[in-house]
Amino acid sequence: MVVLNKIYTRTGDKGTTALGNGDRVAKYDARVTAYGTSDELNATLGMARLHASGDMDAQLAAIQNDLFDLGADLCRPDIAKDADAEYPPLRMIASQVDRLESEIDAMNGALDPLRSFILPGGSALAAHLHLCRTVARRAERLAVELSQSEEVNPHVITYLNRLSDWFFVAARVANNSGKDDVLWVPGANR
Template identity: 80%
Template sequence: MVVLNKIYTRTGDKGDTALGNGDRVAKYSDRVTAYGTTDELNSFVGVARLVAEGEMDAALSRIQNDLFDLGADLCRPDMDNDAEAEYPPLRVTPEQVDRLEGEIDTMNGSLDPLRSFILPGGTALAAHLHVCRTVARRAERLSVELSAHEAVNPSVVKYLNRLSDWFFVAARASNNGGKDDVLWVPGANR
């Protein structure tokens, strides 16, 4: 259980921060940038929830919790030492990826196939979900970049990859089942 009695600690005043294993790194390190972008994504999901209802809101709530799990996973770099940790580190699981895939398949099953690229927009919820999609893609790119030189749980990258797809399909579903998608018209303004 986390207890936060004091919000500021002054420990980061010189530009570094503590990771989940206690190591201190620069606030601009690739790892901090990756989990910071995940936190940014989580905030955008919170904005999307302002206009979401019912099952969509419940799904976004689950995703917000998963994103906190994912941030906790990314902030704990020493995966080889998980067994020796004082408490079991939180890691994203393949089952979380599988859940997203199942939800994508369910939502996509009721949508007409795309015959054009679509522009971000339509309903307010769809527009917010498209923002979430693009931030999820950035978080994925940053996590892949991090994995090129540091250990990263492979399920983190898979989750972010599926999550951006989830947001895309959810945006279409939120556009009246895709009927209100804004279609790209190549060269329309030439």
């Protein structure tokens, strides 16, 4: 269990922060940027949930929890040393990706096929979900970039990739099952 009695520690006042293994790195370190962006995604998702209800809100709540798992995974380098850790680090697992895929398939099965690209917008929930989609794509790019120089759990990258797809399909659902999607009209303003 996490206990936070004191919110500020002053340990980051000189521009460093601690990773999950205790190592101190610059606050602009690629790993910190990657898990910081997953936190930003979680905050944008919190805004989307203001407009959600029922099953959609429950699914978004599960994703928010997953994003904390993902941040915990990214903040802990040295995957090879997991077995030697005093406490087993929290890592993303395949079943979290599988759940997203199952939900995408269920949502998409009720939608008409796309005949055009969609512009972000429509309902308030759909617009927020499109914002979540773009932040998820950025988080994915940063995790992939990090993986070029350091070890990253592959389930993190797969989850972020699938999550942006989830947000896209969910935005269509939020737009009256795609009936209120805002369609791109190529060259409309020429």
